Amino acid sequence: MTKKLILFSSIFAFLIFLTGCQSLTVLDPKGPQAETTADVIMTSIWTMLIIVIVVFILLIVMLVKYRARNQADDYEPPYIKGNKWVEIICVGIPIIIVIFLSVITVKSTYEVEGKPKGYENDEPLVIYAASSNWKWHFSYPEENIETVNYVFIPTDRPIEFKLYAYGPIASFWVPQLAGQKYAMANMVNTLNLAATEPGEYMGRNASFTGEGFAEQTFNVTALPPADYQTWIEEIQATAEPLTEDKFNQLLEPGRLGQETYTGTHLEFSPPPTTHHGAKESDGTENTEQEMNDSMEDSMEN
Amino acid sequence: MEFFDRFAVPNPTFTIYASMVAIGLTMLAILVGITYFKKWGYLWREWLTTVDHKRIGIMYLISALLMLFRGGVDALMMRAQTAIPDNTFLNAQEYNEVFTTHGVVMILFMAMAFVMALMNFVTPLQIGARDVAFPRLNALSFWLYFMGAMLFNISFVIGGSPDSGWTSYFPLAGNEFSPSVGTNYYMLSIQIAGLGTLITGINFIVTILKMRAPGMTLMKMPMFTWSALITNLIIVFAFPVLTVALAMGTMDRLFGTHFFSIDNGGMDMLWANFFWVWGHPEVYILILPAFGIYSEIIPTFARRNLYGYKSMVISIVAISALSFLVWVHHFFTMGQGALVNSIFSISTMAIAVPTGVKIFNWLLTLWKGKIEFTTAMLYSVGFIPIFTIGGVTGVMLAMASADYQYHNTMFLVAHFHLVIIPGVVFAMIAGLFYWWPKMFGFMLNEKLGKASFWAIAVGVCLAFFPMFISGLDGQARRMYTYSESTGFGIWNMISFIGASMLAIGFILIVYNIYYSTRYASRDISSDPWNARSLEWATHSPVPDYNFAITPEVQSLEAFWDAKKKGHKLFKGNYKEIHMPNNSGVPFIMCCFFFLLGFALVFSMWVVAIIAAIGIFSCMAHRSLEQDHGHHISVEEITKTEEKLGGAKK
Amino acid sequence: MRELFPAKQVMGYFFSLLLTVIALAVYFVDMSYQVAMTILLVTAFVQAGVQLVVFMHAGESKDKWSIYTTVYYGVFIALVTIFGSLLTLIWGY
Amino acid sequence: MKVDHSQPLEYSTEQNRLNILGFWIFLGAEIALFATLFASYFLLRNGTGSGPSDGEVFVIDTLMIQTFLLLTSSFTIGLGVHAMRLGRKTATINFFIVTLLLGLGFVGVEIYEFTQYIDEGLTLQTSGFSSALFTLLGTHGAHVTFGLFWGSFIIYQLITRGLTPETANKSFIFSLYWHFLDVVWIFIFSFVYLKGMI
Incomplete structure (x- = not known):
């Protein structure tokens, strides 16, 4: 009973939340970058909703079914060590979800860090x-x-x-x-x-x-x-x-x-030229630069 | 006169003056009270000099509850200020101070202390030890924490509170933008308390690795002890990073160095970087013990063994390593490329896997059980749904591109409160209800306990769910007010109502403690919950020496199997027990630490040098001292055991 | 007198001096940055290993396992902190 | 107190074994501490502002002297522990004294080096680089200095109390500390000085 209350109130809250989505600033994008992030957010919400629902249903079933009041007085719960297959599922499904979200994340992060989609060739x-x-x-x-x-x-x-x-x-x-x-x-x-x-x-x-x-x-x-x-x-x-x-x-x-x-202040008060306060690379930093380049290369390949 | 000007609060208001008077009067009342009842000797002998892990645990507990009150009042003030648009209850400066102290107090002085309280009290009992490996260092840890907390709290009335957020990002926290001494307090008090935490970390690792009862192999350790071991491992490797970062911040502020400055080659984001190198593992330092507590309570009241013990162990070990690999997700928006962000996004999301395993194992522990809804169990099962929501929003925040929109908004605030409150606060309260009879020999009132659960559970949902919405609608965190046209008003109002319910819940807990202390029956067995692990095998309250005879362990659920399968835990006869002596040195040394911190806050070098000499003198004293502890004779053990209701089998 | 200078420790000492001399070569001999860094990395970690095993007796007690775990974990955290910070604040742009 | 005579004196009681393991774990924390200092040094190395850079101030002579002193002191304290296990009290004390004298020499050279830096216009407050450099070297130097005091206390106890399980335990733990400082110095030597000078 008590669990149901939580469940219903949170599902209710979530429904309000979803219906309100369209009018929320972040989810009302007016440009390609914000559109990408809004899409990512909505995808992740739906994916996560599945997990939340599964956990909630499992929890309610367990709490209602195995409540002491609903069982015989002489019932002695068994000793259950664990099951390989159950654990493979418990690990496997989250891994699949994480991989799915990782792909989306990497793709969209490169997207929003780059030039806006559809305007790649325009002079910014x-x-x-x-x-x-x-x-x-x-x-x-x-x-x-x-x-x-x-x-x-x-x-x-x-x-x-x-x-x-x-x-x-x-x-x-x-x-x-x-x-x-x-x-x-x-x-x-x-x-x-x-x-x-x-x-x-x-x-x-x-x-x-x-x-x-x-x-x-x-x-x-x-x-x-x-x-x-x-x-x-x-x-x-x-x-x-x-x-x-x-x-x-x-x-x-x-x-x-x-x-x-x-006129602009850039002439008499120019923007910083350092990288996090450090002077831009001198000779000894070459290897680091190369390492950085090669890492980026390997990402692109 | 000029000398005293520095101690003035920079932005005084009537409330601060009133608090000064109130604090002064309370202190006076306490001092007079102790003198009147002639309790100085008792206080010194039994508490200030104690090295007993149980008493130290109780002192941590009291401090944690005090700090919960302080941080809670801060929280209420924040929610009251933002409840309606354009509110003028607090001004910007006051609001900034309030949210800064709320964060620091809740994380470092409340949650950490609560974790330490239960770890101190329970761990040695669960492994069948007489005390921790280094009892005196344990006392030192507590007093360092306590003095750190006190130093932080006096900033309110002497010199002014810190006001640059609990993260205290430079250059905002530097001298130029935070000229008041508030941030000095932040740096030094956390430094002192952090030192104590680090010492606890070492102490408990050694305790758990070396002092387990015979027969208790690593894979026969109760889950809470496992989580304590891993937590302390994280502490040992994460806290030095904070130590260094704080030392650098202090030097920037006091000696004009250029670690985090914006000129002369300083790197402002270096602070943020180190802060989170510590800060993210810190989250797991708080939450792993909580996981451990749930893993004790859920099997106890489901009347079943913990499902998938081995995978539980593996998952906390995995979390401990992963927790060090994710810190950059706290500043995805710094401008580092998509590559770095992708790496840290993926490592962050990977933590969801072991965490998910734990959630499913708890659910499967309920399966085929015989569930009894005590207060402790209510908090434990209430944790699962709320934490799941907090957790999945964490995965959402881990996605770098989406985080560009969540970063620094109320969405983030909602996420971490929905993780920390069910994850840590629920666990601590559950643990409090669960182990209270072991600590004090009587039980907390269940009816009041359940009422507090409902107030807190509903309060949390009301207080933080609306923040998801206002965050997505563009409300940044740490805004002291907003205009009506933004439309944030309704969500913040709901939040305020939720916060008030939370407050009612906590008041109910405090009242429960008072009520039960007065009226609860003292006639309870030493195992009132029909529990499964070793701490329930000894008397309640626990005698000084914990176990008259060191228990011998044959299985994972040693006490349960002793009850059900007739394993014999205590073999042989009483022998003389060697116990450590009390010592006043830790307390005195920490008074010097307090003085040192205070002197450095105000750059009073002479006082600082004197305090430092005091600290070193205490260390020298310790080096030269010869203290072999004392022995409790067999007659005395027999007498104590009889008084507590007969020997344990 | 002789028993006070066990061969293992004397050898260890000379070996560590040798490693130091090799490391110093990066200063006195002209070589590329990569080669120099490789030499430094190798000599430093071998040197640390010599200290750990020969002088600090890390593996002599029953707590060998705990001690090595602590050291490895510490080195892991050290490398993560150093290279993670470099990646985040310097290399990753 | 139960004394197990089959083990070396420093391991002979349960409390001694706890102390040694505890100190190893403390050293683990020290690894994290110095790693953070190294990280900040590497990150701030190019943050020289208007002050001199690393290649401009480092000198090979003092570096070689310091390294030699510290490596030798690590060797002599190792011999001290060896002598202790042979039960040779006087030899132990002498080796410890030599160790501390070498350590004192190291600190002396370091102080001299710092004054040279200050003469060249590199102070704690000059730049991000100088702050990080002085803090890294200073933290190591402070550890050595602390070790000098700690070591003196232990020598005093060895003289007055002889080789007991307690003093042996303290001496052994002190030797761990001293070796560890040597290891840290190796990394400073390689990745602060030599890397900065190539």
């Missing part, structure tokens, strides 16, 4: 996104403009975000377009994504950075390429230039609204 738009306490600075080196706490991107074009931070580690996250990646102070990370539909998407820092962390959000607006071009031209014509002093002021800890400038 490079945007530098830097976190500072507790803001996001977006620099468009080609268009020579900079925005704070919001970013406009064209639809149907791959975007390459170059991520780094002034200060603590932040995690760049636009759930409807792609998964997270860290922005760190001593290394530049690359995040590939693309938007297939115009619209406004929530973006935020997901990694705790201190007092203003909860509000460290930004808006991503995806515009059709023509509208995007208009926007660029408008900014270039109207915005104030970004000076070094002004940028240093922006870096002061605190919250800011959305701001727009011409």
